[in-house]
Amino acid sequence: MKSIFSSILLILLATIVNAESVQKYERGDCITPTNTIYSWYGKYAKVEAYSRVENVTDSKAYILSFPFSGSSSTIFNKEIEQHTKRVNPKKCAL
Numbered sequence: 001m002k003s004i005f006s007s008i009l010l011i012l013l014a015t016i017v018n019a020e021s022v023q024k025y026e027r028g029d030c031i032t033p034t035n036t037i038y039s040w041y042g043k044y045a046k047v048e049a050y051s052r053v054e055n056v057t058d059s060k061a062y063i064l065s066f067p068f069s070g071s072s073s074t075i076f077n078k079e080i081e082q083h084t085k086r087v088n089p090k091k092c093a094l
Contacts, residue, residue: 023050024081025062030092035083040070046092067092 025031029047033040045064052060053075062076 023060023062023078025050025086028089030087030089031064031084032087032091033084038071038083040066043068043070044087044091045070067094 025047027047027049030044031047032042032044035041043066045066047062048065049063050060051063052058053063056075057077060078062078062080064071064074064076066074
């Protein structure tokens with residue numbers, strides 16, 4: 001019984017760790033919000049990175065740039081994936 005519990009716990013832990021490392025967007029992707037609560041709704045952001053930001057986040061976060069203005073924030077947690085979508089990269093081209 002103990003080994004079954006240990007196996008289930010190990011699988012669950014591996015799933016949680018893997019879920020954090022899998023991201024929806026890659027460096028260079030152009031995204032736009034699908035939710036009107038975002039200050040940059042109707043505008044576009046370029047994904048610069050998905051990584052930990054020392055002294056800012058404990059987990060990985062998206063670092064975005066706004067080629068045509070948009071948000072005063074540049075660091076967004078993984079939750080942003082639920083409220084944005086990928087668009088044509090030309091939308092972020094200068």
